[in-house]
Amino acid sequence: MTPPNRRITIKDLAARLAVSTATVSNAFNRPDQLSPALRDRILGEARAVGYLGPDARGRSLRTGRSRIIAVVLADSLTYSLNDAVASEFLAGVAEVLDAHGHTLLLLPSRGGLRLESASMADGFIVYGLLPDPEMHQQLPSQRPLMSVDFDLAGQASVHIDNHAACLTIARHALRHRPSRPAIINLRSTLEPCNGRVIDQPLLSESQTITRVRLTGFHEALSEHHFVPDEVPMWNIEENTFDVCAPVIAEILDLPDDERPDLLLCMSDRIALTVLTLAEQRGLRIPEDLRITGFDGIAEGQYRAPRLTTVRQDSVEKGRVAASMILGLTPRESRLLKTELIVGETAP
Amino acid sequence: MTPPNRRITIKDLAARLAVSTATVSNAFNRPDQLSPALRDRILGEARAVGYLGPDARGRSLRTGRSRIIAVVLADSLTYSLNDAVASEFLAGVAEVLDAHGHTLLLLPSRGGLRLESASMADGFIVYGLLPDPEMHQQLPSQRPLMSVDFDLAGQASVHIDNHAACLTIARHALRHRPSRPAIINLRSTLEPCNGRVIDQPLLSESQTITRVRLTGFHEALSEHHFVPDEVPMWNIEENTFDVCAPVIAEILDLPDDERPDLLLCMSDRIALTVLTLAEQRGLRIPEDLRITGFDGIAEGQYRAPRLTTVRQDSVEKGRVAASMILGLTPRESRLLKTELIVGETAP
DNA sequence: CTGAAAGCGCTTACAG
DNA sequence: CTGAAAGCGCTTACAG
Numbered sequence: 001m002t003p004p005n006r007r008i009t010i011k012d013l014a015a016r017l018a019v020s021t022a023t024v025s026n027a028f029n030r031p032d033q034l035s036p037a038l039r040d041r042i043l044g045e046a047r048a049v050g051y052l053g054p055d056a057r058g059r060s061l062r063t064g065r066s067r068i069i070a071v072v073l074a075d076s077l078t079y080s081l082n083d084a085v086a087s088e089f090l091a092g093v094a095e096v097l098d099a100h101g102h103t104l105l106l107l108p109s110r111g112g113l114r115l116e117s118a119s120m121a122d123g124f125i126v127y128g129l130l131p132d133p134e135m136h137q138q139l140p141s142q143r144p145l146m147s148v149d150f151d152l153a154g155q156a157s158v159h160i161d162n163h164a165a166c167l168t169i170a171r172h173a174l175r176h177r178p179s180r181p182a183i184i185n186l187r188s189t190l191e192p193c194n195g196r197v198i199d200q201p202l203l204s205e206s207q208t209i210t211r212v213r214l215t216g217f218h219e220a221l222s223e224h225h226f227v228p229d230e231v232p233m234w235n236i237e238e239n240t241f242d243v244c245a246p247v248i249a250e251i252l253d254l255p256d257d258e259r260p261d262l263l264l265c266m267s268d269r270i271a272l273t274v275l276t277l278a279e280q281r282g283l284r285i286p287e288d289l290r291i292t293g294f295d296g297i298a299e300g301q302y303r304a305p306r307l308t309t310v311r312q313d314s315v316e317k318g319r320v321a322a323s324m325i326l327g328l329t330p331r332e333s334r335l336l337k338t339e340l341i342v343g344e345t346a347p
Numbered sequence: 348m349t350p351p352n353r354r355i356t357i358k359d360l361a362a363r364l365a366v367s368t369a370t371v372s373n374a375f376n377r378p379d380q381l382s383p384a385l386r387d388r389i390l391g392e393a394r395a396v397g398y399l400g401p402d403a404r405g406r407s408l409r410t411g412r413s414r415i416i417a418v419v420l421a422d423s424l425t426y427s428l429n430d431a432v433a434s435e436f437l438a439g440v441a442e443v444l445d446a447h448g449h450t451l452l453l454l455p456s457r458g459g460l461r462l463e464s465a466s467m468a469d470g471f472i473v474y475g476l477l478p479d480p481e482m483h484q485q486l487p488s489q490r491p492l493m494s495v496d497f498d499l500a501g502q503a504s505v506h507i508d509n510h511a512a513c514l515t516i517a518r519h520a521l522r523h524r525p526s527r528p529a530i531i532n533l534r535s536t537l538e539p540c541n542g543r544v545i546d547q548p549l550l551s552e553s554q555t556i557t558r559v560r561l562t563g564f565h566e567a568l569s570e571h572h573f574v575p576d577e578v579p580m581w582n583i584e585e586n587t588f589d590v591c592a593p594v595i596a597e598i599l600d601l602p603d604d605e606r607p608d609l610l611l612c613m614s615d616r617i618a619l620t621v622l623t624l625a626e627q628r629g630l631r632i633p634e635d636l637r638i639t640g641f642d643g644i645a646e647g648q649y650r651a652p653r654l655t656t657v658r659q660d661s662v663e664k665g666r667v668a669a670s671m672i673l674g675l676t677p678r679e680s681r682l683l684k685t686e687l688i689v690g691e692t693a694p
Numbered sequence: 695c696t697g698a699a700a701g702c703g704c705t706t707a708c709a710g
Numbered sequence: 711c712t713g714a715a716a717g718c719g720c721t722t723a724c725a726g
Binding site: 007050052053055058059060061064066067068077078081084087088090091094095098101102103104105106107108114117118119120138139140141142200241272273276279280290298299302303333344 | 354370397399400401402403404405406407408412413414415425428429431434435437438440442445448449450451453454455462464465466467485486487488489504588620623626627645646649650651682
């Protein structure tokens, strides 16, 4: 009898049944390679002794494949898991992986990639701009890699058209001409800045999609005869209520004749924080303040007033990325559609 | 020269440097086992040829450890990733794993466990009640296993005291005596039911924590001289806005003299949906309708009116589960504290 | 301080 | 239809 504590292997099973390990393996993996009777005998014995099937460690070493796909998250795991946009993206990835017998490994990128387990994965999806641009070179170069929401030299990527989306929503918002439009950026400055942006240098368009969004806003402002450089801007370092709140309080607490009456926000999280703080201050939306967001998260739509925003289909983004990494879809860069949602915060 | 396409191994490196594979391995894993000079030479050559370090597949087969911990999610991955409570839990797990050089594998439980990759993991955290109670037997029995928010025979678990928490919040809510209290359950019926619960049999306390919550509500109602069985109950099958909304609309659209004036909800998601739909109908909160939630998610607090609810620290729950599975904390069942949060929906 | 050798559990061409 | 054998990449006692 196999001692209960020891792990049971294909070899044990083969010995008990006086067949070869190849036959046991075939019983699990290639039913056509042995007679049904023998297969039943093997699977029956496996059940009887509590053998759950070939161990993934041996299998992955032998075959070179683990059926694990890693998503490398530029932001911390804590942030990513609590952010609606990132969560939807992951749900889309997981959905496709699951449907094709793969599982999802979550890899943080802070403090260097954790190569030990990373080298387990069959492919990598890098989500969002990595803190260190060289970091992707720490990933096994022979395995498929793709990026989402930013570009990695020579790799396929999935994007939305941030410029067009921002142009569209800003044009919509500006049809009702504001007296004092303003912009709230998300991580757009070269150096961290949580507050008003005056002369701080900004990241370039190739460095962050939020800079591309800014260009879209600016273009629409120009069309409406505002001078983009004169439109006040604030910047926010992390897309969470706690980090947004003080900056937004600063904006809303400006004297009435300085307080913006249109806020173009780079995320729904920012816009929702504006909404909450504005309501607390008794400002009327949209009469006193018009607000636009970006992303189209559920929280912005399942409330009154609903957010005017651009919906990006993050779930679909995840599905596309997963399909490509599994090779179900040709690995080529894709641009996904966005949709203007007109809510009550900027009708 | 190693052909560029072929994976580089410790063996290649050893050959190039005319040392043994043991020494190359030691250069990466046990710096004290070789001279600094030799180590530098090895690591330098590794960098030069693009060798990223020992492959996890070989290592995990040899050592029997992968530094991967799997979280088995009772609900679908899509739901779990988009649910605030589950996301916070995962964030807590990920935080501790990350700090200790481990990574997180997400395993859905629908349609049977995906053993192929599951057998890779060093340990398992099962979150929420599995669809099939026998399912955990499909997990390797030699590796650590623990359950969260439900019990698995003979395994450690992490819980909150749902009974006490619900007793506390219901007592608070009932201090202002309602005319028509009612309860909105979450997945408490034996057969799926999305609507009013009249005679449907309920799950037992050992089957679901929501039944335990119900008992807490009932106890407080009794104390306040209500007859629990006469207090109307509704049930909701999935904790999402879309599934909640029709049931809640049905409740709020009752004639004024039948509509509850206190709704004890088993989750913040339910309570927030009540709030949104009540506001749309022009009901005054809390004058016309008092609402309590459960969970204490951010979305319920970063708004006006804030939800009266019980805060459970899901992040901490994740941290505790991860610490135990890694063996940093003794693997024994734990009961975490909860806290009553008095917001404006039931002052 | 360094190396030769065994073996983790598995799958796969190949031979019979 | 079945089995003997090789080898995936690695680490670890052990010998020198």
